Amino acid sequence: MSTSTPPRIWTSTLTPKKGEMVRVRAQISHRMETGLRLDEHGQIKPRDIVTRFEAHLGEGLLYAWEPGPATARNPYIEFTFLARESGELRLSWKGDDGFTLEATRTITVQ
Secondary structure, three states: OOOOOOOEEEEOOOOOOOOOEEEEEEEOOOOOEOOOOEOOOOOEOOOEOEEEEEEEEOOEEEEEEOOOOOOOOOOEEEEEEEOOOOEEEEEEEEEHHHOEEEEEEEEOOO
16 A cells, blocks of 8 residues: 655645636655556566545535556646635545545635
8 A cells, every 4th residue: 555645736826716717736646556567576566556536625526537557656637627616625535455645725715
């Protein structure tokens, strides 16, 4: 299982005007092992990938992504949304072996 290093999160603004486009960039540290490679003893390395990413603002789902085994180590994601209401921006990652990671930012629409 991957370590729980805090994700790196960047938002273009935490205090957007109503209707303003907000850009979010996020990256986590994760090895993204495909389960197809062999270790030094010729044994298959167990699969360990991120299988789901979700971004919510309040109760609403903004963005969802289901990365696969071909996704690079330390997955990076970028998306935008229109600021319509204030709330907690919640980013969550889930993966193999019970991997979970979550980060939050407060968005306050002006």
